[in-house]
Amino acid sequence: MAAERGDHTVYWRERAACLRVDDPDLFFPIGISGLTLAQVEKAKAVCDRCPVMEQCLNWALYVGHVEGIWGGTTESERRAMKRRVARQAENTVTTAA
Numbered sequence: 001m002a003a004e005r006g007d008h009t010v011y012w013r014e015r016a017a018c019l020r021v022d023d024p025d026l027f028f029p030i031g032i033s034g035l036t037l038a039q040v041e042k043a044k045a046v047c048d049r050c051p052v053m054e055q056c057l058n059w060a061l062y063v064g065h066v067e068g069i070w071g072g073t074t075e076s077e078r079r080a081m082k083r084r085v086a087r088q089a090e091n092t093v094t095t096a097a
């Protein structure tokens with residue numbers, strides 16, 4: 001078992017809800033409109049009931065440029081999250097100075 005090897009990255013992935021969907025491509029939408037939006041919502045619905053959603057999102061934020069839906073977020077949503085965190089950190093430094 002992965003956890004016994006101390007490989008926590010592999011361990012959380014073994015519990016991923018997306019491993020049990022019929023169509024893994026669901027998590028890699030192409031485009032940002034029409035049917036793609038429905039695909040994104042379907043993928044996010046799977047993430048919403050995933051027991052490792054937090055670990056998945058943290059991994060995607062840590063790694064950076066990963067395509068597709070991870071931790072219930074799209075690439076653009078993760079980029080926005082990172083920008084928000086960076087702005088908050090910048091404001092904290094500015095305020096502290």
Ligand code: SF4
Nearest residue numbers: 016018047050056071
């Ligand atoms: S949060 Fe979503 S993408 Fe991440 S492991 Fe769970 S189902 Fe898969």
